[in-house]
Amino acid sequence: MKNSNILVEKPKRRTESKEVRRRQLIDATIASIAELGMSNTTLGSVAKRAGVAHGTVNLHFPSKENLLEETLRFLAEQHYRLWLEGIKNAPNDANARLAAIVEVDFKLEIVSPQKLAVWFSFWAHANYRPLYLEICSQFDGERGGEIERLCSQINEEGGYLLAKPSAIAQRFEALIDGLWLSMLLYPETVTRQSARVDAFEYLSEVFPQHFPLQPL
Amino acid sequence: MKNSNILVEKPKRRTESKEVRRRQLIDATIASIAELGMSNTTLGSVAKRAGVAHGTVNLHFPSKENLLEETLRFLAEQHYRLWLEGIKNAPNDANARLAAIVEVDFKLEIVSPQKLAVWFSFWAHANYRPLYLEICSQFDGERGGEIERLCSQINEEGGYLLAKPSAIAQRFEALIDGLWLSMLLYPETVTRQSARVDAFEYLSEVFPQHFPLQPL
Amino acid sequence: MKNSNILVEKPKRRTESKEVRRRQLIDATIASIAELGMSNTTLGSVAKRAGVAHGTVNLHFPSKENLLEETLRFLAEQHYRLWLEGIKNAPNDANARLAAIVEVDFKLEIVSPQKLAVWFSFWAHANYRPLYLEICSQFDGERGGEIERLCSQINEEGGYLLAKPSAIAQRFEALIDGLWLSMLLYPETVTRQSARVDAFEYLSEVFPQHFPLQPL
Amino acid sequence: MKNSNILVEKPKRRTESKEVRRRQLIDATIASIAELGMSNTTLGSVAKRAGVAHGTVNLHFPSKENLLEETLRFLAEQHYRLWLEGIKNAPNDANARLAAIVEVDFKLEIVSPQKLAVWFSFWAHANYRPLYLEICSQFDGERGGEIERLCSQINEEGGYLLAKPSAIAQRFEALIDGLWLSMLLYPETVTRQSARVDAFEYLSEVFPQHFPLQPL
DNA sequence: CATGAATGAGTCTTCATTCAT
DNA sequence: AATGAATGAAGACTCATTCAT
Numbered sequence: 001m002k003n004s005n006i007l008v009e010k011p012k013r014r015t016e017s018k019e020v021r022r023r024q025l026i027d028a029t030i031a032s033i034a035e036l037g038m039s040n041t042t043l044g045s046v047a048k049r050a051g052v053a054h055g056t057v058n059l060h061f062p063s064k065e066n067l068l069e070e071t072l073r074f075l076a077e078q079h080y081r082l083w084l085e086g087i088k089n090a091p092n093d094a095n096a097r098l099a100a101i102v103e104v105d106f107k108l109e110i111v112s113p114q115k116l117a118v119w120f121s122f123w124a125h126a127n128y129r130p131l132y133l134e135i136c137s138q139f140d141g142e143r144g145g146e147i148e149r150l151c152s153q154i155n156e157e158g159g160y161l162l163a164k165p166s167a168i169a170q171r172f173e174a175l176i177d178g179l180w181l182s183m184l185l186y187p188e189t190v191t192r193q194s195a196r197v198d199a200f201e202y203l204s205e206v207f208p209q210h211f212p213l214q215p216l
Numbered sequence: 217m218k219n220s221n222i223l224v225e226k227p228k229r230r231t232e233s234k235e236v237r238r239r240q241l242i243d244a245t246i247a248s249i250a251e252l253g254m255s256n257t258t259l260g261s262v263a264k265r266a267g268v269a270h271g272t273v274n275l276h277f278p279s280k281e282n283l284l285e286e287t288l289r290f291l292a293e294q295h296y297r298l299w300l301e302g303i304k305n306a307p308n309d310a311n312a313r314l315a316a317i318v319e320v321d322f323k324l325e326i327v328s329p330q331k332l333a334v335w336f337s338f339w340a341h342a343n344y345r346p347l348y349l350e351i352c353s354q355f356d357g358e359r360g361g362e363i364e365r366l367c368s369q370i371n372e373e374g375g376y377l378l379a380k381p382s383a384i385a386q387r388f389e390a391l392i393d394g395l396w397l398s399m400l401l402y403p404e405t406v407t408r409q410s411a412r413v414d415a416f417e418y419l420s421e422v423f424p425q426h427f428p429l430q431p432l
Numbered sequence: 433m434k435n436s437n438i439l440v441e442k443p444k445r446r447t448e449s450k451e452v453r454r455r456q457l458i459d460a461t462i463a464s465i466a467e468l469g470m471s472n473t474t475l476g477s478v479a480k481r482a483g484v485a486h487g488t489v490n491l492h493f494p495s496k497e498n499l500l501e502e503t504l505r506f507l508a509e510q511h512y513r514l515w516l517e518g519i520k521n522a523p524n525d526a527n528a529r530l531a532a533i534v535e536v537d538f539k540l541e542i543v544s545p546q547k548l549a550v551w552f553s554f555w556a557h558a559n560y561r562p563l564y565l566e567i568c569s570q571f572d573g574e575r576g577g578e579i580e581r582l583c584s585q586i587n588e589e590g591g592y593l594l595a596k597p598s599a600i601a602q603r604f605e606a607l608i609d610g611l612w613l614s615m616l617l618y619p620e621t622v623t624r625q626s627a628r629v630d631a632f633e634y635l636s637e638v639f640p641q642h643f644p645l646q647p648l
Numbered sequence: 649m650k651n652s653n654i655l656v657e658k659p660k661r662r663t664e665s666k667e668v669r670r671r672q673l674i675d676a677t678i679a680s681i682a683e684l685g686m687s688n689t690t691l692g693s694v695a696k697r698a699g700v701a702h703g704t705v706n707l708h709f710p711s712k713e714n715l716l717e718e719t720l721r722f723l724a725e726q727h728y729r730l731w732l733e734g735i736k737n738a739p740n741d742a743n744a745r746l747a748a749i750v751e752v753d754f755k756l757e758i759v760s761p762q763k764l765a766v767w768f769s770f771w772a773h774a775n776y777r778p779l780y781l782e783i784c785s786q787f788d789g790e791r792g793g794e795i796e797r798l799c800s801q802i803n804e805e806g807g808y809l810l811a812k813p814s815a816i817a818q819r820f821e822a823l824i825d826g827l828w829l830s831m832l833l834y835p836e837t838v839t840r841q842s843a844r845v846d847a848f849e850y851l852s853e854v855f856p857q858h859f860p861l862q863p864l
Numbered sequence: 865c866a867t868g869a870a871t872g873a874g875t876c877t878t879c880a881t882t883c884a885t
Numbered sequence: 886a887a888t889g890a891a892t893g894a895a896g897a898c899t900c901a902t903t904c905a906t
Contacts, residue, residue, distance in 0.1 A: 018890085037341045039255040042875060053892045058877060060890095117343050124340040125253045126401055127333050133401060170398070170406075171414050175387065178394030182386070185342050185349065190386075198387050205422055233865090258900060269867045271903080280901060449886090469773045471687040474879060485888045490881060492886095549775050556772040557685045558833050559765050565833060602830070602838075603823065603846050610826030614818070617774055617781060622818075630819050638853055666869085690896060701871045706898060708869095 022060050025050050029071045034114035038121040072122050072135050079110055080139045094153040095210040105176050106196040116184045158209050168206055175202055238276050241266050245287045250330035254337040288338050288351050295326055296355045310369040311426040321392050322412040332400045374425050384422055391418055454492050457482050461503045466546035470553040504554050504567050511542055512571045526585040527642040537608050538628040548616045590641050600638055607634055670708050673698050677719045682762035686769040720770050720783050727758055728787045742801040743858040753824050754844040764832040806857050816854055823850055
């Protein structure tokens with residue numbers, strides 16, 4: 001009935017606008033969490049930033065909790081999407097792919113000050129909101145696996161004789177997380193650029209041939 | 217100014233029991249934040265865990281905000297105290313001192329699951345609670361400076377020819393933070409022991425002579 | 433004034449479908465009140481049961497209050513209509529007419545579980561929604577008058593020597609209401625049939641010659 | 649500790665005052681339901697009538713639903729208490745006891761206009777709030793059993809030859825409920841006194857020797 | 865010192881009503 | 886006529902803080 005006429009665009013437009021509104025609200029949520037913190041983020045603060053009325057948030061998200069979940073999911077999916085794109089477009093050698101991963105991890109869309117704040121807010125709640133962890137973990141696993149694979153390959157190629165590429169990979173991931181934290185806490189001294197360089201320098205330390213030190 | 221030395225506690229109260237009660241409430245706060253998250257931590261949840269009545273919390277801390285600050289201060293102080301002790305007791309060579317610092321950073325008293333959760337909760341709020349940052353930053357600065365100094369010295373001693381010991385130092389700190397996050401999020405796979413080893417392996421990578429790889 | 437004859441519906445609308453839709457919504461209202469209670473009945477719950485969109489209810493009824501009024505009016509009218517029909521079709525003797533009234537009062541269309549629930553919901557609000565009472569009272573008065581007249585006549589015919597037929601009539605009406613309540617509260621033990629028998633037994637008690645006890 | 653000194657009255661006073669407050673809030677709930685109806689009764693309307701602040705209601709009752717339940721329980725218990733007292737103080741013959749039951753059922757404490765409104769509000773919700781029914785049913789069952797027993801006894805004593813005393817009893821209970829409804833809907837014409845007389849007249853009709861008609 | 869009753873501001877959520885499509 | 890997105894007022898409930906005991 002409603003969609004019997006395939007040429008009718010209305011239903012689609014409605015749906016679209018609904019998606020737009022959801023996205024708008026998620027953006028507002030990110031802004032609010034970044035600005036006020038998760039504890040001080042209220043449906044009011046979100047609605048205000050989205051420029052809509054109070055009740056509109058609950059119209060699109062059944063509950064505040066659901067809004068937060070969807071916000072995290074959005075961040076996770078965005079990271080995943082850019083990550084896929086990054087490794088797809090990278091040359092097919094291991095170090096180029098690893099580099100591509102790093103580049104994504106320090107793209108503005110991923111680690112804007114706002115989004116950093118949101119990521120850490122969610123992580124701070126991971127213990128008692130298992131769903132938060134779940135939302136991230138699929139991608140995290142996939143990414144971790146890929147990094148490990150790449151490290152293994154590079155290790156072999158270079159004959160670096162390092163015992164456990166898996167340890168290097170894990171350490172590398174931890175390093176990036178730590179750099180993210182530094183960027184969050186000390187944005188004046190640790191910038192996106194400096195952190196990115198830092199990450200690459202780590203790769204230079206462990207895989208000197210594949211990642212020759214950039215002369216600054 | 218007001219907080220010229222943020223980590224130094226107010227002069228000792230008259231009654232000892234008052235101090236005891238304060239400590240009890242801070243412990244309860246840590247437990248509550250770890251268990252319920254910061255957003256769900258209420259004076260009620262703290263009082264319950266401390267086994268005292270509702271109003272007692274406000275008797276010892278003028279406000280909830282102050283309780284949180286004092287809790288963070290307690291954690292920061294504890295870390296500072298153990299850190300001081302660690303480097304005081306360490307042999308006087310640079311790598312021993314650096315190792316001592318790592319040991320402290322993975323002591324149970326510092327990175328128990330509870331305390332990890334609390335640390336990240338505070339960091340997640342650092343952006344809009346500048347005081348939180350302030351409380352940490354004095355110690356963080358001192359520790360960072362020391363690490364940098366030690367790295368420089370080791371670098372010189374070993375003739376590692378790495379361009380910037382300061383970068384190594386920063387990267388090292390970031391790595392530790394990242395390991396903390398891994399311990400928080402994936403306590404099953406990243407334990408205190410494994411994370412500690414990871415940190416030392418990093419030192420082995422950059423200062424192989426000073427930190428020879430431990431054969432497992 | 434405005435409601436000089438409260439039970440008479442507004443003049444027929446232009447479109448037939450409008451009337452149909454109104455009836456559909458009233459049925460949905462009855463279903464919703466029966467299922468969820470009056471407090472939990474929302475325009476949403478009504479729309480859902482009617483299978484229409486949210487805003488459609490307000491298209492046909494200016495307000496929720498008006499919808500409720502019209503629903504009550506519908507019930508009252510329906511009772512009135514069946515009552516008129518019942519006494520019209522009854523033989524012309526008093527006891528047959530009284531019996532006819534009882535039969536109507538226990539017809540499924542009048543005392544279905546759903547409708548019972550709705551009746552009592554409205555009565556529970558009669559105190560502060562005078563209009564509800566008004567809607568019922570015209571019919572109630574007429575019916576009460578008729579019952580009293582019939583009782584008087586029967587009383588005279590039978591020479592029962594009961595002081596006040598008016599009291600008998602009132603008592604009889606109260607009994608029926610009470611039986612309705614029993615049917616509402618204990619549908620398992622008090623059924624339409626058993627309640628009907630009960631009502632007739634009462635008539636047997638007071639007018640034994642006119643209503644001889646039915647041997648079961 | 650707290651109660652070590654048996655002479656200390658404080659703890660008791662506290663408890664007492666808590667009970668007093670609860671009662672106060674239940675009274676306010678009854679007043680509000682009677683005045684505004686159940687749907688329009690809010691925690692605010694209750695708090696206002698009790699002369700306390702908004703949050704105080706939730707301090708003593710975990711939820712609005714619980715407040716309503718406790719209110720119903722209070723009414724049911726009050727009825728039960730007066731009923732027990734009534735039959736305890738009555739002479740030991742069946743008709744006196746039956747009369748006592750009627751007297752209780754029309755006592756002002758039981759059928760004040762306010763309380764009538766509340767009773768019917770609860771009954772109107774009985775279908776989807778099974779707990780409401782549960783709260784009433786224990787007493788209702790006990791009372792019903794007693795009435796039936798008394799009717800049986802009276803029937804035997806009088807040799808009334810009425811087939812089923814149980815039916816008479818049920819009818820009697822229904823009649824009282826119906827009279828309550830009349831009192832609720834038409835307080836001007838059906839008063840406590842008139843309804844009480846009505847009930848007794850019914851008994852005169854079925855048990856003429858035991859309940860001779862009162863000459864008015 | 866400690867208690868816990870009371871307060872009332874703040875938050876989430878629901879929902880009647882409006883209105884653009 | 887019908888839809889359903891948007892609104893915002895109102896309600897239930899929470900909780901930091903106060904204060905009498």
